Amino acid sequence: MRRLVEALCSDACAGRAPGTPGGALARSLVLDALRDEGLDPFLQEVPRCRGANVLAEIRGDIDRWVMIAAHYDHLGAVGGRIYRGADDNAAAVAILVEVARRLAADPPEGRGVVLAAFDAEEPPYFLTRAMGSEHFARHPTLPLERIDLMVCMDLVGHALGGEELPSEVRDTVFALGAERSPGTRDVLIDTSEPGVFVRPADAEIIPPLSDYAAFWDRERPFLLLTNGRSRVYHTPDDVPAALAWDKMAATARWLERFVRATCRRDERPFRFVRAIDDLSTLESLLSVLGPLAEVSPQARVGLALARDLRAQVGRDRTIPSGRHAELAMLIAGLESGLA
Ligand SMILES: [Zn+2]
Numbered sequence: 001m002r003r004l005v006e007a008l009c010s011d012a013c014a015g016r017a018p019g020t021p022g023g024a025l026a027r028s029l030v031l032d033a034l035r036d037e038g039l040d041p042f043l044q045e046v047p048r049c050r051g052a053n054v055l056a057e058i059r060g061d062i063d064r065w066v067m068i069a070a071h072y073d074h075l076g077a078v079g080g081r082i083y084r085g086a087d088d089n090a091a092a093v094a095i096l097v098e099v100a101r102r103l104a105a106d107p108p109e110g111r112g113v114v115l116a117a118f119d120a121e122e123p124p125y126f127l128t129r130a131m132g133s134e135h136f137a138r139h140p141t142l143p144l145e146r147i148d149l150m151v152c153m154d155l156v157g158h159a160l161g162g163e164e165l166p167s168e169v170r171d172t173v174f175a176l177g178a179e180r181s182p183g184t185r186d187v188l189i190d191t192s193e194p195g196v197f198v199r200p201a202d203a204e205i206i207p208p209l210s211d212y213a214a215f216w217d218r219e220r221p222f223l224l225l226t227n228g229r230s231r232v233y234h235t236p237d238d239v240p241a242a243l244a245w246d247k248m249a250a251t252a253r254w255l256e257r258f259v260r261a262t263c264r265r266d267e268r269p270f271r272f273v274r275a276i277d278d279l280s281t282l283e284s285l286l287s288v289l290g291p292l293a294e295v296s297p298q299a300r301v302g303l304a305l306a307r308d309l310r311a312q313v314g315r316d317r318t319i320p321s322g323r324h325a326e327l328a329m330l331i332a333g334l335e336s337g338l339a
Pocket residue numbers: 088122234
């Protein structure tokens with residue numbers, strides 16, 4: 001993973017902006033990495049950004065699919081400074097290739113897996129028709145309704161907070177959107193892996209932040225894995241040296257398990273539902289704020305608010321809508337406190 005991340009973040013890739021020589025080099029690195037694992041990757045041109053998505057398939061026993069996705073582009077070079085995008089999103093691409101390696105060597109039972117390294121996720125293409133994932137959704141290489149779950153990774157390379165914090169905090173990965181497909185949260189909770197704590201939260205705790213937006217818009221089940229925005233987010237300091245390699249390796253092992261379990265699921269197809277799950281969000285916040293409160297007075301205030309909101313959760317797993325602003329405040333505070 002380290003070799004691929006360093007190549008994607010090199011001077012030669014120059015920040016991987018779509019339509020640039022550096023973007024094309026990054027694409028060929030991803031293609032080669034997947035080929036090296038015995039896969040047969042192919043390109044989907046995205047003319048509006050002069051770039052392309054890199055796709056690969058691992059066939060299953062049935063013609064239904066689980067997608068693993070991560071964008072490989074980044075902001076390019078601005079004013080002579082290279083934005084290397086190690087956490088955003090070279091780390092996720094390396095995890096994608098690592099999971100692909102494991103799945104190609106021993107294909108999952110049931111569904112097949114489609115791997116998607118999308119181009120043009122970053123501004124100025126974000127949420128436009130030139131965005132690689134949006135282009136894919138408009139021109140899918142396999143019918144969208146055959147993709148039962150789209151698992152998107154963005155910002156999954158860093159640890160949360162400083163080295164003095166316990167692993168339950170630092171090695172947290174948030175998983176958003178499980179509430180949108182019945183059964184997904186159960187698989188998430190049942191899948192554990194030493195070295196990482198994958199914690200469910202409702203998709204609406206943040207605005208649509210990445211490639212899953214194209215699937216959510218079309219009411220296709222999705223899951224976003226993210227560690228949130230770090231201090232170096234969208235700065236030239238987002239470099240490989242700041243990554244948490246052990247956490248990334250654990251995330252890859254966890255994702256392999258989760259994808260295998262998802263491929264085996266009986267439901268065909270997965271249903272999309274418009275459910276809200278504040279309970280999972282609050283339980284996950286409490287798990288992180290608990291250990292944090294021992295070292296941070298700010299976290300103690302947050303913990304008290306989280307407990308108060310937790311007490312308001314109804315049988316439908318939601319808090320009264322009048323209190324969502326406080327929940328949003330709590331999440332923003334936690335993200336910046338751990339950045
Ligand atoms: Zn970004």
